Amino acid sequence: MTERGYFVSFEGIDGSGKSTQARLLSDHLRATGRDVVLTREPGGSPGAEHIRKLVLEGATDRWSPETEFLLFTAAxxxxxxxxxxxxxxxxxxxxxxxxxxxxxxxxxxxxADLRVLVDQLHELVIGQEPDLTVLIDMDPETGLSRALARGDGEDRFESFGGDMQRRLRQGFLDLAGEFPDRFVVIDGNRPVEDVFADTRAIVEARLP
Structure with missing residues (x-):
């Protein structure tokens, strides 16, 4: 039987650099002979990519929080x-x-105050977590300016502004405290290469 693979997720506020770190890690592991799949959410499959356009584009009030999390869970x-x-x-x-x-x-x-409902639906429909979650922690104002500068059209959540970014940053740090065996927190307020050096070392130490 083939040994089960290893699942790494990257999290962080918009503009934190997590996508760059995920790509660098993927390239590095492939160069060392690992068989790697680099993917994203929402998206990562044809059906989920269709849903991605629905939730990341348009006005801030396009969907209610309840509708959003149902769409994200379906994706x-x-x-x-x-x-x-x-x-x-x-x-x-x-x-x-x-x-x-x-x-x-x-x-x-x-x-919205929907965390209990989100967790209940996650347990019923998804039922699994990554083996490791790398949280790239970033100053909210810096992250927001980076995210808005991308100009890729997928800026619906960035449009909620700095207050939401600050709440999200604290929320991610709280999640890291809630799930300490799964999360590692890396300071993203540094040059990309320094952040990646820490990311690479942490992930390689945990890979089977």
Whole structure:
């Protein structure tokens, strides 16, 4: 039997640099001979990518928090079925830019008091967590300016402004305290190469 792979998620506020760190880690592990799948949420499978456009584009009031987390959960379920779990079963390393922790915060806490409901639906429909979650911690104002400068059209959540960024940052740090065996926190307020040096060392120490 093939040994099950390893699932790493990257989390952080918008503009924290987590996507860059996920890509650098993927490139590095492939260069060392690892079989790696780099993916993202929302998205990562054809159906989930369709939902991504629905939730990341448009006006801030396009969806209620309740509708949002149902859409995100639907996307996550398709992503798991079609991308994440087949890769893990094949023994691959899966590196995912965001996973359920983002939904716990963006829809569960930052926009409404829905954390209990989000967790209940997660348990019923998803039922799994990453093996390791790397939280890139970033100053909220710096992160927001970076995120808005991307200009990729997927800026619906950035449009909520700095107050939401500050709440999200604290929320992520609180989640790291809630799940200390799964989370590691890395200071993202440094040059990219310094952040990656820490990321690489932590992940390589945990990989089977």
């Amino acid at each position: 996550r379920r398709d992503h798991l079925e079609r991308t994440v779990n087949p890769a893990l079963e094949a023994g691959q390393v899966v590196i995912c830019d965001r996973f359920a922790d983002s939904t716990r915060l963006y829809q569960g806490l930052a926009r």
